[in-house]
Amino acid sequence: MKWFKTAMVILMVIPAPVTSPAIAAGPVVHLQDDRLTLDVKDQPLATILDMLSDRGIRIRIDPRINPTVTASFTDRPIGAAITGILKSVDYALIWRKDKASTAGEPRLWEIRIFYKGQEARIRPLKKTANLAxxxxxxxxxxxxxxxxxxxxxxxxxxxxxxxxxxxxxxxxxxxxxxxxxxxxxxxxxxxxxxxxxxxxxxxxxxxxxxxxYPLEGGGPATGAAVSPSVPPASSPSAADAAVAVMDSGLSVDFAGSPFVRAAYDALSPGGDVGDELGHGTQMTLIASGAINPLGTAVDDAPGSPVIPIRTFDDNGFTSTYTLMRGIDHAIENGARVLSLSWGSETSSSLLETATRYAAEKGLIIVAAAGNAPTGNPVYPAAYEHVIGVGALTPDGKAWDQSNYGDFVSVSAPGLADLPVGYNGDPGIYAGTSIATAYTARRVAAILTRNPDADGATIMKILAEEK
Missing domain, CATH: 3.30.70.80 (Peptidase S8 propeptide/proteinase inhibitor I9)
Structure with missing residues (x-):
């Protein structure tokens, strides 16, 4: 598939055909290999760079630099192009080999723009990462x-x-x-x-x-609670199986925690990972062992290193393609478990294909069964290669809001006293989300003890360890 190498280094942002006066032509930004085609009028530099970042190119820039650009040229070397439109600033182009390409050709990985002698002031480009x-x-x-x-x-x-x-x-x-x-x-x-x-x-x-897909995680449980502080966690061993938590990200308050192995923003590659919703931080704390669900003992499941991946935007949505980016990062960073504390009744053939690809690469995937007891399949939990997780109360009984059905493979404690809120204040939360993150942690512990365990073996051990 020879043309596909070309597709990997093309960004084309072409205006839609003008069908009415209400639809205006947009900018053209076309990058192929190291040559840039640009046709823009009175466009802020940030808009042009934002289009390049959609292609997965990291952009780091001094926030003070954002001139209005008017330019029209074709197939100009990108260095000369940047020099032409930004005459008073310096730049650096960083190239890396593309792991997805069989030939391993280097591709443009990062653009840095700064005033001479002030490179220390560059920051990741602030862009709107919310999905339309x-x-x-x-x-x-x-x-x-x-x-x-x-x-x-x-x-x-x-x-x-x-x-x-x-x-x-x-x-x-x-x-x-x-x-x-x-x-x-x-x-x-x-x-x-x-x-x-x-x-x-x-x-x-x-x-x-x-x-x-909307993020519909668990909400605050009935009854007031005093939120705990996060207990200190020991640094995980490099040999411990890691859990990739694909969720709303990780709060900067926990970015330096010893259990965090490699955070990533799949919505805005190259950007700093944060968490405006709190749900991803909650799940990361559970998956890492920093917080234990109610009804479990501290040593029931050892903590594990985690790879928080921001796949949900600030409005609480992710998409099939965003999840593919997240899966790629999980694979490249050696994750053994993929924790998906969310679900939707929308079944996508491409999402099923992507999660199956992850499973074939050795990832054990666990996903939430849902917080509405409808009996309807929820995806990705209902895909045959995914472990669907229901929730239990602290006394081991089925949580009354946990979904059910043949696709639910296991159930786990689903209530936890959390120091970070989601759609509410810190306190006790309930949901199959919590059960999923805890199950991911248990699976990681099994893989740390037995790295060659397959899905059937893992399911058998989960059943025996109830």
Whole structure:
């Protein structure tokens, strides 16, 4: 699939066709290899850099630098391009080999922009990382004007060019392990209808919207509680199995904790990881062993190193493609367990494919069964390669709000006294989210003792250790 190497180094942000006076043409920012095509008028530099960061390029810049840019040129070396539009500042381009490319070609990884002699003042580019989410009539959500296309292994560059021409679309990004390309459609597109219309397009294995999933974690439990302080945690061993917590991130208050191995922001790659919602911090504290669910003993499940991955935005949404980025980071940083303390009744074939890929790479995946006892399958917990987790009360009984069904593989304590709030103040929280993070920690402990344990062995041990 020769053309796919090219897709990995292309960013195209092309305006939608003008269909009415209300739709204005937008900027063109096209990066291929080390050559930049730019057609912008009176655009803040931050807007241009924001488009480049959508491609996964890290941007670090002195916050004082944000001139208005008007420029039009084609295929200019990126160094010369930056020099031309920013005459009074310095810059540095950082290149790295692309792990996703079989040939290992270096690609542009980071751009640094600063005043001469003041590089210490650069900071990660502040950008709007919230997803533009659209709610469909059937209650599902997707990212506006974004389509995910999975290609056949023998797809050619001509196939992709024909598809882009037919849709008036541009490539935003690609995910080579699964042959998935992320496309920007014209403004106001009916994405589900377009996905269905191109299902039989030559060279296409499938297409669907970049489905969005809301974070519906557990809420405060009835009754007041005194929030505990976080107990000191010993530094985990490098040999301990690590848990990747894909959630709303990690509060900066805990960023330097000894149990944090490698935090990552899948919504804004290269940015500093924070947590405006608190849910990800809660789950990280449970998965690491810093906090124990009520009804468990301190030594029931040893703590584990954690890799907090911010996959939910400040509005509480994630998307299929964002989760793929998170899975990639978990794999690259040696995680053995993937903890997903959330779920949705929306089943995505591409999300199922991505989580199966993670499982084939050796990750044990645990996911929340849901906090509404409907009996309806919740995904990703209901995928066959995922351990679905229900919640118990501290006395070992089923929590009355825990979902149920054949897809629920195990249940675990689901109440905890937490020093960080989510949709409320610190205190006692309840939910399958907590049970999931605790189960992930138990799975990590099993893998630390027996690194070669497979899914069946892990399920047997979880049942025996009740």
């Amino acid at each position: 989410v659209f709610k469909n009539p059937d209650g599902t959500y997707h990212v506006r004007d974004v389509l995910l296309v999975r290609l056949n292994p023998n797809a050619t560059k001509a196939v992709m060019a024909a598809l882009l021409d037919r849709l008036g679309a541009s490539i935003i990004d690609s995910y080579p392990p699964l042959g998935i390309v992320r496309l920007r459609l014209p403004h106001g597109s009916d994405v589900p209808a377009i996905a269905g219309a191109i299902a039989d397009f030559p060279g296409i294995r499938g297409a669907e919207p970049d489905y969005a």
